[in-house]
Amino acid sequence: MKQTKGKIGIREYVAIIGLTIGSKLSDDTPSILYSTARNSAWISLLLMTLLSIIPILLLLKVMSAHKGKNLHEVNLHLFGKVLGNLFSLVLLAIGFSFVVVDSERYVDIIGTMYFSRTPLIAIYVVLFIVCAYGAKRGIEHIGSTAWLAYFYIKVTLLVALGITFIQGIPELIFPLWGPGIGEIVKTAGSNLSIFADIFFLALIAPLVGTFKEYKRGTLIGFGIGAVEITVSLVLFVMLFDFTSIEVLKYPFHETIRYISIGFLTNVESIFLPFWLVAAFIRFSVYLYLVVVLFGGIFKIKDFEYLVPLMAVLIVALGNASTISVYRIPQLRELLLTWLSPIFFLSPCFMWLAAKLRGDFRNGTSTKNH
Amino acid sequence: MFNFLNKIARSKKKIKPVESRNTLEEQSSWKEQTISWLIDENIDLMKKIYRIPDNRDVKVREIKLGGKGRKAAVFFISSITDVRTIEDSALRPLLLNKDPDAGIEEIIYTQNVTAVTQIQEVVENVNRGNAVIFLEGKPAAYAFECANFQGRSVESAETEVLIKGPKEAFTEKAIVNLSLLRKRIKNEALVAETVTIGKRSKNDVFILYIRNLADNQLVENIKGRLNNLNADAIQNLSLLEQYIEERKFSLFPSVLLSERPDRAASFIEDGHIVLIMDNSPDSLILPATFWSFFHTPEDHYLRFFFGNFIRVLRMIAMFITIFISAIYIAVTTYHAEMIPADLLLAIAGTREKVPFPVLIEILLMEIAFELIREAGLRVPNPMGPTIGIVGALILGQAAVEANIISPIVIIVVALSGLSSFTISDISLNFALRIIRFMFIFSAGLFGIYGMTTLFTLGMYYFVSLKSFGVPFLAPMSPHYVSSKDTIFRKLLTQESLRPGYLKPVDINKKGNGAVK
Numbered sequence: 070m071k072q073t074k075g076k077i078g079i080r081e082y083v084a085i086i087g088l089t090i091g092s093k094l095s096d097d098t099p100s101i102l103y104s105t106a107r108n109s110a111w112i113s114l115l116l117m118t119l120l121s122i123i124p125i126l127l128l129l130k131v132m133s134a135h136k137g138k139n140l141h142e143v144n145l146h147l148f149g150k151v152l153g154n155l156f157s158l159v160l161l162a163i164g165f166s167f168v169v170v171d172s173e174r175y176v177d178i179i180g181t182m183y184f185s186r187t188p189l190i191a192i193y194v195v196l197f198i199v200c201a202y203g204a205k206r207g208i209e210h211i212g213s214t215a216w217l218a219y220f221y222i223k224v225t226l227l228v229a230l231g232i233t234f235i236q237g238i239p240e241l242i243f244p245l246w247g248p249g250i251g252e253i254v255k256t257a258g259s260n261l262s263i264f265a266d267i268f269f270l271a272l273i274a275p276l277v278g279t280f281k282e283y284k285r286g287t288l289i290g291f292g293i294g295a296v297e298i299t300v301s302l303v304l305f306v307m308l309f310d311f312t313s314i315e316v317l318k319y320p321f322h323e324t325i326r327y328i329s330i331g332f333l334t335n336v337e338s339i340f341l342p343f344w345l346v347a348a349f350i351r352f353s354v355y356l357y358l359v360v361v362l363f364g365g366i367f368k369i370k371d372f373e374y375l376v377p378l379m380a381v382l383i384v385a386l387g388n389a390s391t392i393s394v395y396r397i398p399q400l401r402e403l404l405l406t407w408l409s410p411i412f413f414l415s416p417c418f419m420w421l422a423a424k425l426r427g428d429f430r431n432g433t434s435t436k437n438h
Numbered sequence: 439m440f441n442f443l444n445k446i447a448r449s450k451k452k453i454k455p456v457e458s459r460n461t462l463e464e465q466s467s468w469k470e471q472t473i474s475w476l477i478d479e480n481i482d483l484m485k486k487i488y489r490i491p492d493n494r495d496v497k498v499r500e501i502k503l504g505g506k507g508r509k510a511a512v513f514f515i516s517s518i519t520d521v522r523t524i525e526d527s528a529l530r531p532l533l534l535n536k537d538p539d540a541g542i543e544e545i546i547y548t549q550n551v552t553a554v555t556q557i558q559e560v561v562e563n564v565n566r567g568n569a570v571i572f573l574e575g576k577p578a579a580y581a582f583e584c585a586n587f588q589g590r591s592v593e594s595a596e597t598e599v600l601i602k603g604p605k606e607a608f609t610e611k612a613i614v615n616l617s618l619l620r621k622r623i624k625n626e627a628l629v630a631e632t633v634t635i636g637k638r639s640k641n642d643v644f645i646l647y648i649r650n651l652a653d654n655q656l657v658e659n660i661k662g663r664l665n666n667l668n669a670d671a672i673q674n675l676s677l678l679e680q681y682i683e684e685r686k687f688s689l690f691p692s693v694l695l696s697e698r699p700d701r702a703a704s705f706i707e708d709g710h711i712v713l714i715m716d717n718s719p720d721s722l723i724l725p726a727t728f729w730s731f732f733h734t735p736e737d738h739y740l741r742f743f744f745g746n747f748i749r750v751l752r753m754i755a756m757f758i759t760i761f762i763s764a765i766y767i768a769v770t771t772y773h774a775e776m777i778p779a780d781l782l783l784a785i786a787g788t789r790e791k792v793p794f795p796v797l798i799e800i801l802l803m804e805i806a807f808e809l810i811r812e813a814g815l816r817v818p819n820p821m822g823p824t825i826g827i828v829g830a831l832i833l834g835q836a837a838v839e840a841n842i843i844s845p846i847v848i849i850v851v852a853l854s855g856l857s858s859f860t861i862s863d864i865s866l867n868f869a870l871r872i873i874r875f876m877f878i879f880s881a882g883l884f885g886i887y888g889m890t891t892l893f894t895l896g897m898y899y900f901v902s903l904k905s906f907g908v909p910f911l912a913p914m915s916p917h918y919v920s921s922k923d924t925i926f927r928k929l930l931t932q933e934s935l936r937p938g939y940l941k942p943v944d945i946n947k948k949g950n951g952a953v954k
Contacts, residue, residue: 078917184772184887195884199891203898213901213915214894338769338776338886345890346897353898 079282081212084219086290089266092347094301095321106256108311109247111302116257118295121264124416131419134428136280140271141365147422161362168355170401173387182322201380203353215350225343232328237307262408272361469558477574504536514569520586548582603739607697612716622703633664639671646712653941675718691865692905694726701735709942725906731866746926755857763800764881766850770796772885788844797882803851806833912939
């Protein structure tokens with residue numbers, strides 16, 4: 070009954086996972102999957118889901134032995150001061166790059182699909198004003214907002230997907246194996262990091278009410294997220310067929326442009342606000358996680374004061390990358406590929422280290438696992 | 439000429455003696471004395487304090503008691519006392535008394551007599567409408583209750599109007615209000631403590647809560663806040679609200695003001711704390727959540743479906759109030775493609791001759807509406823219909839005919855204005871009206887992107903609000919055990935829990951299904 074200050078409940082936690090992983094169906098993640106796995110992208114996503122269960126369960130196992138510690142503290146504990154910090158630093162670098170690259174994608178979506186005459190930098194700055202404000206308020210309030218918005222965001226998504234299903238042609242998902250099992254497995258392997266958010270979210274593990282809630286929340290959120298993305302990957306193919314879906318940059322936004330509801334022929338602006346709220350919450354969470362990790366590594370206690378600085382840095386880098394010679398889509402794909410083994414292997418190493426150190430032997434871990 | 443005027447001015451100054459000596463310090467030095475053995479000293483001091491006979495309604499009646507002929511004096515302020523009570527219960531028995539050694543308690547008839555020994559206490563009693571008797575040879579004074587402050591009688595509620603349910607409302611007399619509440623909660627555990635605030639005016643605040651139900655920490659917190667106030671006078675609850683509220687610059691209120699005793703009673707029964715005060719025809723309910731501002735008592739007086747129906751209506755109305763003007767701006771300027779072609783042509787047709795951008799058009803009309811509303815509120819009653827004519831005819835019809843405003847804008851603004859009236863709580867109403875303007879500007883700047891930005895910012899802010907430690911959106915998020923009385927309500931028989939965010943001592947308020 071009593072809510073401890075600064076903590077979030079299971080509802081809020083599931084909503085956070087749902088909005089960070091779930092909204093990946095609406096950026097260019099599907100198009101990355103479609104580019105190699107073609108119309109069987111959804112099968113490769115199922116494969117990813119199955120593969121991801123291993124690191125997630127190992128992570129939960131490790132975290133269960135270190136209740137009250139966040140990912141960084143667990144790293145320090147397991148790998149010692151030097152290696153632990155180094156490992157966290159690598160995570161920070163990757164996480165930070167992801168925020169930059171992902172946010173640039175979102176700004177690109179808003180800029181190209183909806184506000185083609187607005188300068189991108191303005192969109193970027195506004196996006197990060199909101200995210201910085203949210204991150205500064207703390208995870209408790211991000212969580213509450215996520216939970217309050219979650220239902221409505223998912224209902225509108227369901228409506229959009231439902232209409233897509235009605236207007237799509239089910240036969241288009243065939244041939245079922247698309248480019249062949251080899252390609253599907255390759256795609257799954259190199260994009261495993263779609264679910265890496267869960268690994269980073271272990272940074273807020275001690276802020277979730279109880280460990281039981283954290284564990285259940287992680288699994289529920291993971292399950293819902295996986296189902297959402299799989300279903301939408303199927304539906305996008307049903308609507309566009311595999312040849313055209315490969316050239317679409319943002320299938321979700323093309324979908325909501327394509328479908329119509331009764332007399333309303335252009336409904337994308339109805340779905341836009343909900344998608345935007347999800348985006349704001351998603352980047353608030355990312356920003357918060359980056360700052361927590363940064364504060365942990367460099368031992369900054371009042372890490373929330375880093376939020377504005379970090380936000381400015383992200384906007385600057387993200388905006389610079391739009392005019393640089395490197396192209397973000399490739400960069401993002403590259404990052405996804407790099408992160409995949411890290412996401413898969415780090416929990417394994419952590420578990421191994423914990424096992425060797427004998428962390429699981431004390432009674433606390435057996436009770437909850 | 440100038441000299442002459444100057445002289446007049448100066449002479450006036452001389453005529454009016456400035457009461458320079460009557461400072462707070464001096465007053466308190468008089469009042470700090472104890473009551474003397476000599477009755478004449480006491481009478482003189484009281485006369486000095488009350489400036490008798492300059493002060494016309496402060497009365498002193500000096501009498502000789504029968505028997506030994508002891509001297510006695512009765513002090514009271516005639517404008518705030520029931521003079522009949524004094525005459526019948528005190529003066530008559532005193533004059534008719536024949537026993538020379540009888541004490542005051544044995545002579546007078548009133549329901550209670552308290553002996554006081556400090557001049558301070560005497561003054562307080564007299565100021566509160568009680569009468570005080572001094573007796574020769576006694577270093578004490580005797581106070582008895584006979585207060586009778588003037589005020590209106592109990593009338594029906596004016597701002598929180600209901601169709602079904604009790605009609606009476608609080609009045610400006612705290613005692614009457616207390617009686618209205620005690621009528622509803624006949625429970626000895628209902629405590630009505632008082633705290634005196636206002637150093638000069640001595641305003642009493644009643645703190646009402648149910649002992650062994652309300653959270654003790656909360657009660658202590660509120661008492662502490664009230665005791666810490668340092669102001670000469672805080673006249674009523676509307677002012678007190680601004681002294682004790684938490685975020686003084688926030689758009690959202692953190693305490694609920696209600697003029698309905700039934701509403702206050704149901705909040706007390708849930709474990710809230712209610713403040714009432716003289717001179718306030720309402721009660722201050724705390725802590726308050728967003729839902730308490732959003733609900734009306736009628737939601738529960740009406741049957742399940744009807745109650746939820748008006749809640750849905752109110753929710754829709756709230757969204758229309760905040761968003762419709764902004765959506766119109768966003769859609770017509772940034773997202774024209776989403777309007778069906780026929781409607782788009784209709785809108786374009788009406789806007790053809792209008793020289794302003796949509797943002798300006800909407801702003802003009804919204805401000806006009808706010809003006810009509812404010813003027814309608816302040817206008818003296820006999821002139822009321824004028825406002826209607828001016829508002830409807832000139833601002834509406836004529837503005838359209840003069841091609842200043844397009845007719846669709848009138849519809850949009852009228853809808854948003856009309857919807858804003860469904861929120862009966864005045865604080866929330868103001869908050870929504872101001873937020874509406876913020877959304878209009880954000881829509882003008884960035885279309886739906888701007889609106890969503892503001893909405894998300896607002897949500898982050900909204901969920902971080904707290905009223906006396908209770909999150910503003912509780913029990914929705916963060917989640918608490920409760921009867922889930924938020925947007926919808928459950929069946930009355932199933933609302934068996936008190937809200938958990940109040941940390942009530944006893945969380946169950948009904949049996950399962952409200953049967954034994």
